[in-house]
Amino acid sequence: xxxxxxxxxxxxxxxxxxxxxxxxxxxxxxxxxxxxxxxxxxxxxxxxxxxxxxxxxxxxxxxxxxxxxxxxxxxxxxxxxxxxxxxxxxxxxxxxxxxxxxxxxxxxxxxxxxxxxxxxxxxxxxxxxxxxxxxxxxxxxxxxxxxxxxxxxxxxxxxxxxxxxxxxxxxxxxxxxxxxxxxxxxxxxxxxxxxxxxxxxxxxxxxxxxxxxxxxxxxxxxxxxxxxxxxxxxxxxxxxxxxxxxxxxxxxxxxxxxxxxxxxxxxxxxxxxxxxxxxxxxxxxxxxxxxxxxxxxxxxxxxxxxxxxxxxxxxxxxxxxxxxxxxxxxxxxxxxxxxxxxxxxxxxxxxxxxxxxxxx
Ligand SMILES: Cc1cc2nc3c(=O)[nH]c(=O)nc-3n(C[C@H](O)[C@H](O)[C@H](O)COP(=O)(O)O)c2cc1C
Numbered sequence: 001x002x003x004x005x006x007x008x009x010x011x012x013x014x015x016x017x018x019x020x021x022x023x024x025x026x027x028x029x030x031x032x033x034x035x036x037x038x039x040x041x042x043x044x045x046x047x048x049x050x051x052x053x054x055x056x057x058x059x060x061x062x063x064x065x066x067x068x069x070x071x072x073x074x075x076x077x078x079x080x081x082x083x084x085x086x087x088x089x090x091x092x093x094x095x096x097x098x099x100x101x102x103x104x105x106x107x108x109x110x111x112x113x114x115x116x117x118x119x120x121x122x123x124x125x126x127x128x129x130x131x132x133x134x135x136x137x138x139x140x141x142x143x144x145x146x147x148x149x150x151x152x153x154x155x156x157x158x159x160x161x162x163x164x165x166x167x168x169x170x171x172x173x174x175x176x177x178x179x180x181x182x183x184x185x186x187x188x189x190x191x192x193x194x195x196x197x198x199x200x201x202x203x204x205x206x207x208x209x210x211x212x213x214x215x216x217x218x219x220x221x222x223x224x225x226x227x228x229x230x231x232x233x234x235x236x237x238x239x240x241x242x243x244x245x246x247x248x249x250x251x252x253x254x255x256x257x258x259x260x261x262x263x264x265x266x267x268x269x270x271x272x273x274x275x276x277x278x279x280x281x282x283x284x285x286x287x288x289x290x291x292x293x294x295x296x297x298x299x300x301x302x303x304x305x306x307x308x309x310x311x312x313x314x315x316x317x318x319x320x321x322x323x324x325x326x327x328x329x330x331x332x333x334x335x336x337x338x339x340x341x342x343x344x345x346x347x348x349x350x351x352x353x354x355x356x357x358x359x360x
Contacts, residue, residue, distance in 0.1 A: 002238055005356035006348060008135050012084075014120030014127045020081035021131035023067070023138060027355065028075030030142050032068060040137035043179070043340040044130060046331070062134050073138075080134050084127075097317040098324045102305030109316045126243050126334060129341045136344020139351040148218040148350065151175030152343040153184050155298060157194040157210035157335055158201070163187045165215045167280040167296040172217065184339050202332035205308035209246075210335035212299045212342045216350055219284070221275065221292035223350075223357045230288020231295065234349040239299055242341050244334055247300035251283025266293075295350070299342050306330040 002008040005025060012019025038061065045060045060082055067078030096118060099106035104124040108116045116122050140150060149172060155162055162185040165175070178184045185191035194210070201208045224231035232250055239248050256264050259281075266277035277293050284295035306326050313324040331337065 002241065002348070004234055004349075004352045005359065006139070006352035008132075008238075008348060010128055010131045010135075012082075012128065012131070013117045013122045014084070014125035015122075016084060016117060016119075018081045018083040019128055019131050020062070020079065021135045023078040023135045025355070026067070026073045026075070026078055026138070027142065028073055030073040030145070031071055032073065032138055032141055034071075036141065037062075037134070037137045040140070040340060040344075041130065041133055043184075044133045044337050046337065060130050062131075078138065080131065082130050082134070097315050098322055099313050099316050100305055100324065100326060101311050101313055102302070106314070106316055114317075124243060126331075126337070129242060129338075129344075132242070132348075133340055133344045136340075136347040139347040140343070143347055143351055143354075146218070146354070148216060148354075149175070150343050150346045150350070151178070151215045151217065152339050152346075153178045153186055153213055154191070154194065154335055154339060155211040155213035157333060158197040158208035160190060160193045160197055162190050162194075162213075165213055165294075165296070167215055167283070167294045168278070170215060170217050170294055175215070179340075183336060198333040201303075207304035207307050207330075207332045209244075209301045209303040210333065212301065212335060212339050214295075214297055214299065214342050214346050216284070216295040216346055219290045219292070219295055219350060219354075221290055223353050224285065224287075224289035226288045231285050231290055231349070231353055232288055234353055235295075235297060235346060238345040238349050239297075239342065242299075242338065242345060244301050244304070244338070245299055246302045247298075249298045249300075250285060251296055252281040253283075253298065256281060295346075297346075299338075301335050301338055304331050304334050307332075 007024040009022040041060050062080035062082050065079040065081060067074055067076045103121065105118060108124055151165060151170065153162060155164060174186060178186055183191045183195060185194065197208055236248055239245055252264065264281050266279045266282050268275055268277055275292060277291065280293050280296060282291065283297060284291055284293040308326055311324045313322050314320065315322050
């Protein structure tokens with residue numbers, strides 16, 4: 001469970017009856033536009049023909065069990081279930097006790113003493129990001145009503161770079177357009193190059209990773225806390241809940257270590273009564289508290305673990321050395337589908353911090 005001012009519980013297994021989310025402590029009376037919500041979920045869903053995407057297609061339509069009445073939040077826990085309809089567990093028969101390198105089969109088996117549902121990755125499956133996206137889509141609508149907007153795109157795939165966001169003077173129109181693209185990049189030519197990389201990986205029965213860039217605009221200065229309950233902490237804890245995340249950088253991130261103070265410090269100035277900075281190396285957060293500049297972070301995703309090339313592994317039931325060839329259906333790159341997941345994570349963390357602030 002993600003247990004902050006907002007509480008989020010995600011349940012289900014990839015090949016069980018369904019998956020879902022319980023979202024607690026939302027403000028009451030918030031209108032939720034279902035059409036907009038479904039459009040958000042559709043951005044994460046596997047799509048036939050989309051570069052690198054798994055052939056598993058599913059409607060991903062959430063059924064709301066509680067917390068919403070006449071299109072508005074009631075203040076009671078918002079619970080949604082998404083039924084699993086397209087499961088072919090037979091594909092996974094040959095890997096039932098062969099640990100997929102890079103996946104959670106071995107660690108999950110040890111942790112749950114062999115009782116966990118391994119079909120399709122069980123509770124470790126990327127499919128569990130659908131309820132996360134549901135929760136983030138709801139939070140996003142509440143934030144947008146307060147002038148807060150989350151922008152996301154693919155920054156790179158296997159080293160091919162998109163144009164980064166301008167995090168000082170954000171172009172919100174371009175940010176809105178990128179969300180409507182089936183391959184969400186700012187520079188379509190670079191997007192085509194990325195898709196070539198993904199296709200090359202697929203043909204080689206291999207996979208590639210990449211980076212998603214996220215920027216949240218309109219968050220007022222003064223939201224957050226120092227040390228353990230800051231804005232960075234909450235974003236980090238939910239972002240690391242996304243499967244396959246390997247790194248997170250706020251603002252200039254690791255590159256800050258190579259700069260001098262005068263290069264890295266963002267000079268303040270006042271304009272129309274508002275305090276701003278000329279650059280945004282700090283990623284909109286200082287001391288765990290928002291500065292009023294766009295919150296900015298990047299998330300690194302590893303290459304998809306399930307690849308069809310032969311790999312060394314063990315049979316975790318009898319500890320024998322084995323060779324593994326994965327059949328199944330897998331994304332050769334999960335990054336395009338992870339873009340709305342990162343947006344959802346940001347929405348949940350930022351709304352939670354905002355509600356905490358207003359409560360205080
Ligand atoms: C949207 C999305 C889809 C994913 N699809 C797959 C997949 O098809 N095959 C796979 O091996 N991993 C996939 N993953 C990643 C695994 O779920 C993840 O690597 C695994 O649970 C181990 O967790 P870890 O990588 O965080 O350590 C996906 C992740 C996301 C965010």
